[in-house]
Structures are given as structure tokens and as C-alpha cells.
Amino acid sequence: MPAQYQRPGQPMDPRHSSRLTVRQRFYLIEVLGGLRLTGVRFFSNMWKHTLRMLGAKGVRGAVTIEYPEERRPYSPRLRSLHRLVRREDGSPRCVACMMCETVCPAHCIYIVASEHPNPEIEKVPERFDIDLGKCVFCGYCVEACPEDAIRMDTGILEFSSFSRLGMIYDKQTLLALDPAGPDGSPTSPVPIPADRRI
């Protein structure tokens, strides 16, 4: 027994002993205890499954969420796929100030600015690309935006592509997205980049 871990005159805590007691060494009693635990759990879950099959709502024998059909409710703070917020006329609220592009730690935002026809508005992005293959979903772009023009509230998490190019989402795609519903599930369809094969 490792004496250096023991205070003198104090017995070692039996729960942390490195030696097995006689009862544990005999093994059978401990095995039966373990089997009782799992067996009771088996029958209680079986009973709940049976009740559920017979039509009792609210009784669940499993904690499984069957994902593509069911989703767990997402937190309202969840950072999901970005979207560009639209003005009344449908043009982007973004004024191409380059704040998000500057703050982005992954350098995944690429903006080309151009003049806006309305003299009240300074600029408008001609291109606004986000490379989601590089994005780290830190949300700094949303924090940095002075116009509240970029948000990460679409609730969309399932975006993938067979090529790196397909992970680059352009202005039109990002503008078309809507915020998630009150339960956090997406209201707009997952945008499919051009190269994505189904």
C-alpha cells in the first residue's frame, strides 16, 4: 500500500484503496450487483417502451433524438450559418465597411465594395463571399458589424460540399437566407452550392 499518500494514523479511504476487499475479490457478489443494476434498467426501459407502444405519450424508454426527423431545440445564442440582413427593398444592409473582414481571425470573408445609387448610403458590397471551409464560427463578424448587417441566426448547421470551392458562399446565397424560427429550427432551405452533388 502506498504509504506516502497516507496521513499517519489515518486509515486509508476504502473507496480509494488499490487493494480489493475479500468480497470484491470473490467477484460473484459484485457481479450480481452490477447485473442487478443493468437488469433493473433493462426492465424499466422495456416497460416504458411497451407503454409508449400502447399509446402512452410522454413516456420514453430512451433518450435518443432521431436526428434527421427530430432535432433537439437549439439555443437562441447558437452561431449557425451566416446570413446578410436585407433592407426593405431587398438590397443588403451591409455598407462594405470591411469591419468584419478585418476582424475575422480566419480571414474567410472577402468583400469588394462599390458605390450605392442612393447618396444617403455610403457603399454597398459588390461581392461578399464567406469561405465556410475556413470559418471558425467565432461570431466576431457579427459583433464587429456597425450596421447589424450580418447575423448567424439561420439555425442551419448542415452545409457540406465535395470541393473546397463549394464551401464558398456568395452574396446572393447569404442574402436569400431567413432567420431561424422560434424553436431554433431553420426556416430557409439549406443553400446548395453549384458543385454539390446529391
Add this chain to the structure above:
Amino acid sequence: MTGLPGDMIAAAIPVAFIMFVVLNFGGLLTWVERKQSAIMQDRIGANRASIFGIRILGLLHPLADAIKMLTKEDFMPARADRLLFVLAPFVSVFFALAAFASIPFGDTLHLLGRDIPLQAVTLHVGILYVLGMLSLGVYGLMMAGWASANNYALLGGQRAAALMISAEIAIGASIMGVVMVYGSLNLQDIARGQGEPLLPKIFGQWIPAWGIVTQPLAFFLFLTAGIAATKRIPFDMPEGESEIIGYFVEYSGMKFGMFAMADFLETVVIAGMTTALFLGGWQVPYLQASGFVFPWGGTVGLPHLAVVGLQVGAFLLKVIVMIWLLMLIRWTLPRFRYDQAMRLGWLGLFPLSILNIVVTSLVLLAVGR
């Protein structure tokens, strides 16, 4: 129905039944394993395989498994011993399948003037036959380990051989107590003996002399060694599929599937052996050839076919309960280390089975048998 064709049909009935039950149980155990473990762990379990949207609780997954196994690449290492490499999975499955042959699943069936023993092979040394088949099964593992030309596989085969030897000795020695109590090596005689009342002078007709009552220690020893013989968790160090590498590391496709199948078949065999030796075989309490004869004096007459049907049903039910228990153990206990398993086999199970034999002999002498 007399003459050769009738004889052949009469002999084919139990064989067909055994093949049907054992093969289907072996296949279904993949489903049972998935679902039972899922229910024990608050999950749902595999339920996605479907034919035209019909899922029937995931029962199609064994089918999907078989299709997957058959269509996978059948790989063979360049330096493998080609004959032994191909032979090994067949040896494993064959002996696991053949072991069930002498386990009786019912009393003699009287049908159309014939006496059909409900046992695929009527052997006077049935226990030795089953033990032999179980022991021969390890040759498949050793062949697989040797023929793979892979040192890890060889070590796995060596662990399998060591585990089998320590388990088989404990199995044989623990069964000896049962053989002494019922005085026969014939599994059918042992099953009949378990229908007799236990110590009628003391308990009257109340307690049937099932093996678990007359040989409780042997029951636990046999069950432990039997689980070791199936080489499933907690005794899965020959395979160690999750961390350590086992004897079938070089196998793929259906050959690998056959090794996995052999484990399930051995689970069925061990469940059948435990039923036949310790749980009264096909005996239903208080059911005799003419119907129920209750110890409190009541009798319920039953026709012969109903009695046989009840017996076969009771046997299947007991086997299913035993399989459930083995699955529960497999999904509850962690794996033994190699040295722990050896210590348990040689210093735990083996001396205890010898002790069981000695105590059984003394008790049998005392009650004057």
C-alpha cells in the same frame, strides 16, 4: 408410414428443428445484441434498415449485415497459408453448429406409431460429444491465428487456446457433479432425471430436482466457464475487437462474419447446455406424460401432443432466458485481463469444481445413492 422413407422423415424432424432453431437464433442474436444493449443503455438501437419503408424494429439489420458481409472485399494476406486461412472460419462455425446436435429439446414424441426422440443425435455420451465439439472449435481460432501470417493474429490465437483450455477444464469438471447426481452421460437421461422430485421424503413432490437446485455451485462455475468458452466479453481477450488485436485481424467479408457468427452460435450452445444440465431441460414443473400432476393433489389431463408442445416450448423459453442473461452479462461486465482470466480459470473455477465433485460425492454417499 413404415420402411425407409418413414424412418428418414422421422430422423429428419429433430435435425431440421435443431438446424432451424440454432441457425435462426444465431442470426437473430445480432439483433438481440443491438437492441438489448440499446435498451440497457437508454438508447433505441439500430432501426434504420428498411425495405420499402418497412423497418419492423430493426429486424432487417441482420439481413443488411449479411448482404454487406457477402459483398465486401475478401482479402487474403500475401504470405497467408491459403488452405488453413480459408478453412479456419468454416471449422469455427461447423463445430459451433454441430455442438447442439445432442442437446434434447423434448421427450419422446409418439406420432403415427413411431417413437421419435426429440434430439438430433441420440448419444449415450452426449455430454462428452458437446464438450468435444466445443473444444474442437478452438482449432478454428488457432488455425486463423497461424494462417494469417500476422504476429498479432498469432498472439490472439495463442490467447484463445490458453483461454479455451482453462475454460474447458472448468466446464468438464463442473459438469462431473451433474453427471454424478443423475448417473448418466446421456443428456436425455439427465433431462428426465431433472423431472423427478427432489428428496421426496422431506419435500414431498414440491421441488423438481433441477440441476440448479442439486448443483448450485456447479451452475455458477459452468456458466462462468461457458461464457469464457463463447469468448465474448468479459472473456473476449482472444478477439479484443475494440483495443487489442485478435486472431481474426486479417479476415474480412463473410469469413470475418463467420467468426462473429460462431460466437453467437456458441452463445446459443452454452444457453442450451445450461438449460439441459441445470434448468431441467425440457421439463415443465409438475408436467408428466399424462398431464399436470400438482403436489396439492390436482390433476389436469393433457393429450400427448400438447404435452410435447409444452415441453418444447419450455425448452425454447429457458434457452431464450439464458441467452438474455448471457447478453446482460456481456453488456454489464468489463473485460478480464489475460492474467486475470487465467487466474480465475486455474485458481478459481478449477479448484472449486474439484471441491464440488468431492462435496457431491460425500452428499451422495450420505443420502445413500
